[in-house]
Amino acid sequence: MKVTSIHRPEHAVLVGFLRDLRVEAGLTQSEVAASLGVAQTAISDIEINERRADYLLVQDLCKIYGIAMSDFVAEFARRLRVGAKGKRRTVVRKDSRSK
Numbered sequence: 001m002k003v004t005s006i007h008r009p010e011h012a013v014l015v016g017f018l019r020d021l022r023v024e025a026g027l028t029q030s031e032v033a034a035s036l037g038v039a040q041t042a043i044s045d046i047e048i049n050e051r052r053a054d055y056l057l058v059q060d061l062c063k064i065y066g067i068a069m070s071d072f073v074a075e076f077a078r079r080l081r082v083g084a085k086g087k088r089r090t091v092v093r094k095d096s097r098s099k
Helices: 009-024 029-036 040-047 055-065 069-082
Strands: none
Touching: 009 040, 009 055, 009 069, 029 040, 029 055, 055 069
16 A cells, blocks of 8 residues: 555655744744745644645745755755754755855
């Protein structure tokens, strides 16, 4: 039987990382939802691993959170290597590089 993506441990790492980015950006779920034109519960469902986050959504969230996709992918890969409970690291944001 095939395991759906939301039941894979990698998806839990992904949504945890997305939540960390939102919090680091100082945004509420409601603010992110408004930017995307979705209900706040959609963001909540993603962050509690009840709803799948597809590539296009992740791309939109990265724009909102101010992180380049290449940096997102690199940090996500690092988190997968160290595991969900690994030490968190501050992610370099596009806007902080230009300052």
